[in-house]
Each structure stands twice: as structure tokens, then as C-alpha cells.
Amino acid sequence: MILEERIRIDCEMNKVYEAVADPYRWKEIIPNVSEVCVIYDDGRNQEFTITVEKPTGPETARTIRYCLENKILVFQPKCPHKVRKVQAEWIFLKDNSKTVVVARRELELEEINDENQMTKEENLYFEKFKTNLTKLLKLNLIAFKNHLEHNTYPK
């Protein structure tokens, strides 16, 4: 299952990249992020936990990230229910003085090799999951856009 959302931000690419690459800034940019705890960050390789406030209560996820040239790869050792593997990517594309940010998620579903062979319940579960994740990706991208286009930080 592949989900992809993109947004154009009126900000230079290096500033957009820096904002996404700095785990601590997520707390000030993404409204429902309540805590970020960096375990290791050498600028390229990162490990941190991020706590997100959800209607069901706070949820903390451990995240491993690789900040590469023009893209950030994200891995989460603990996957959501019925998901075997999650691979995420933030891709940064230069668009004159603006930046296009692509948020991509690739998910492998547990014990399901063919998505056309899912049961009705599985279908419903993953449809809801897909909707929620797409919404989250959009909200995150909008939050970064709002912050970078209207916030005074960083100068």
C-alpha cells in the first residue's frame, strides 16, 4: 500500500529541509505533537521518540531516520496493527524559490500478499487506516507550510 501527499511551500528548500530534519521543531510545528525525545542525532542518522496526542490518548513511537541529500528516510520499528512494515520518505524538490515536499508512506500489510484478496473486515480496517493516514500526512504538510510561510522562525 503506497500513500503519497505533496504540498508546495513558499520557502527555500534548505529551510524546509532543516525544519523537517530537526525532530525538536516538530513539537512547535505540528499541533498534536506533545513530546519529542532525541536519543541520537548526528545530523544524518537519528533516533528519537515522538509522542502524538490522539483521541484515544497519547501515543509514543520510536523513530529511526536517515537525513540524506534532498530526502529523509523514516523507519518505525513498531508497526501499526496488521501492518508488517512501514517505510516513509520525505522528498524535497526545488521549484524555483519554492519547495515541493512529498510525504510518502509504503506499507506492507501483515499476511496479506494480495490486497484484492482481503476479507470485508480487513478491507474496512485498511480503508479507515488509509483515510486516517492520508489525513495525517496532509495535516503535517499543511502545518509545515503554515509555519514556514507565516512564522518568523527561522530568520
Add this chain to the structure above:
Amino acid sequence: MAIRFENQSQWDNSVITSIEIKAPKEKVYKVVYQENPRPKLCPKIKNSTVVFDDGIVQEFYFDIAKDDGSMRRIRTISRCDGDIIEFFQPAPPQYLQGYFVKWIFEEVSMNCCKIIAENLWKMNEYTHKKFPADDKMSTEEKLRQHIILYSNSALEAIREKVVASI
């Protein structure tokens, strides 16, 4: 304690070591990839446990014998990306702020593969205690020699594994 480079991506130093192995590149890569976890390749490794493995990223613990005979537990996160296997230690040795290794697999000929090991590190306030400078060598150089030795022993161990598998 969290480790975060103040001046990010500014590694103190780097060194490249390499080895040529008489086997096809695919074979060498496969042997290294299958030696899960990768530290099994190092002769000083005593125990290892894989915590997470999704085929690309792998997290594992291993125990390594220190010079004084005691054991130190190391946590490593590695990433396999086609022709590259790289790893970092979220909790590096006490004498380093960070240590990052990249093994690049390069085809020399149909039956010869070169592994280029790029080692990058950042020192901290304990580096000078672990490798005190003397008349012959500075702390930086002692550390550099230590890392070269470690890197070469891992590459030599890979060669042995590949040869044994042919």
C-alpha cells in the same frame, strides 16, 4: 543521555579502508547481508541479538570483548541499500560522540569485489583519556589507528566468510 551533535554532520575525522575479495560482487554482498547481524563478522563479538529487521533497517545488540577482558554491550542500527551497508551506534563507545560506518560494494571484475569501508567519527571529552597523547603520537592519530585496525579486521573477517562459503 541523548547524543546530539551541536554542529551537526561535522565529523572530526574519517578514514577509508578497503579490501578486494575474489568473488562476484553479488556473492560478497549476499554473504555480508546474510550474516545477520553484521557484527558476527567481527571476531571479538561474543553474542548478538536482532531486535528489529525489516529487510532494510536492522537493529541489534552485541557483546564485544574489551581490552581488559570485560564485555561491553553495543546497540547498532544498520541500513542495507543496494550496494551499500551502513551502520551507526546510537550509544557509541564512551570515548566517542558518534561513529558511522559505510561499506560500499564495488565490482572490480566479474570475479572480484572491492569493499570500501568509510569510517566517520566525532571525538568527545573522554577521547583524550582513552588515547592519551605521547611523544610519538597524538590522541587523534591513536584513535585513527584504532579505527583502521577495527575496520580492517571486519573486512578481513568478511573475506574469510566469503571464501568459506565458496
